[in-house]
Amino acid sequence: MSTGIFFHYQEGERLKDFPQALQGILEKEEVFFYDALYPSKPESLFDLPPIPIKAICRVHSPEMVERVKRTGVYEAALYSAAGTYSAALKVWSGEITNAFVFTGYGDHHAGSHFFGGGCYLNGAAIAIRELMTRNLAGRFAVIDTDVHHGDGSWELFEKDSNVLYLCFCSGPNEERNHNVNIHVPYTISDDNYLILVRGALQDYVRAFRPEMIFWNWGYDGTVGEYGDMELTPSFHFHLAKMITKVAWELCKRRLIVVLCGGSRRDLAFLLIPKIIRILTGE
Numbered sequence: 001m002s003t004g005i006f007f008h009y010q011e012g013e014r015l016k017d018f019p020q021a022l023q024g025i026l027e028k029e030e031v032f033f034y035d036a037l038y039p040s041k042p043e044s045l046f047d048l049p050p051i052p053i054k055a056i057c058r059v060h061s062p063e064m065v066e067r068v069k070r071t072g073v074y075e076a077a078l079y080s081a082a083g084t085y086s087a088a089l090k091v092w093s094g095e096i097t098n099a100f101v102f103t104g105y106g107d108h109h110a111g112s113h114f115f116g117g118g119c120y121l122n123g124a125a126i127a128i129r130e131l132m133t134r135n136l137a138g139r140f141a142v143i144d145t146d147v148h149h150g151d152g153s154w155e156l157f158e159k160d161s162n163v164l165y166l167c168f169c170s171g172p173n174e175e176r177n178h179n180v181n182i183h184v185p186y187t188i189s190d191d192n193y194l195i196l197v198r199g200a201l202q203d204y205v206r207a208f209r210p211e212m213i214f215w216n217w218g219y220d221g222t223v224g225e226y227g228d229m230e231l232t233p234s235f236h237f238h239l240a241k242m243i244t245k246v247a248w249e250l251c252k253r254r255l256i257v258v259l260c261g262g263s264r265r266d267l268a269f270l271l272i273p274k275i276i277r278i279l280t281g282e
């Protein structure tokens with residue numbers, strides 16, 4: 001049992017306390033820290049290889065990739081996607097059991113021809129396509145509990161019956177070819193949200209029997225965040241326990257947590273280390 005942490009350099013406020021805030025976790029024998037090869041940082045033992053452009057273009061059109069190149073954050077978007085991509089390959093090979101990916105410029109608003117909302121490349125979709133192309137894994141679940149609807153992921157996975165995409169957002173309940181939208185009211189209690197998740201895990205994820213689970217985890221619905229749904233910080237810990245348990249039972253604990261929305265530095269400091277501790281089995 002081991003956990004990989006995929007970390008890339010990121011500008012901006014919310015991750016300023018990282019990786020220092022992971023003190024006490026990084027020292028654990030079964031925790032691996034995969035640092036990105038980024039020009040402004042010294043090289044570490046665990047440099048991530050650059051993500052092959054071929055892998056990106058299996059998901060995003062070359063024309064869209066050209067547009068992302070002109071945004072000024074292309075390199076950062078590449079590292080975001082590379083973290084998820086490498087995490088998936090290492091989890092599948094058994095090098096690590098599960099993973100937490102720090103991202104800044106992915107994931108769920110990036111579709112085949114469009115991007116927006118701070119998402120430039122869809123790391124989970126790129127990783128899934130790669131594993132499928134290599135004939136490694138065949139069935140995946142992507143659980144999206146960011147406040148916002150994952151329009152990019154929805155579009156990318158809708159045509160793929162080997163991917164269950166389970167999105168919790170304010171949009172209406174909907175189900176189409178293993179794309180499932182679960183309606184969440186604009187404000188909701190921790191308990192009521194957890195009841196929705198428990199039901200959907202039972203009805204959809206357990207029934208689908210994925211070989212690997214991606215969790216697009218955003219904390220933008222927490223009290224005081226830009227997508228405030230009145231959720232408390234402890235909501236995220238209960239959610240993490242629920243999802244790790246399902247990954248444990250269904251797919252040999254193969255779970256990749258992809259950090260999505262949320263902007264507050266204090267919440268990142270409070271939530272992220274504890275989520276990683278849950279992944280390590282604490």
Ligand SMILES: [Zn+2]
Nearest residue numbers: 149150167169
């Ligand atoms: Zn949605």
Ligand SMILES: [Zn+2]
Nearest residue numbers: 146147148261
């Ligand atoms: Zn969001």
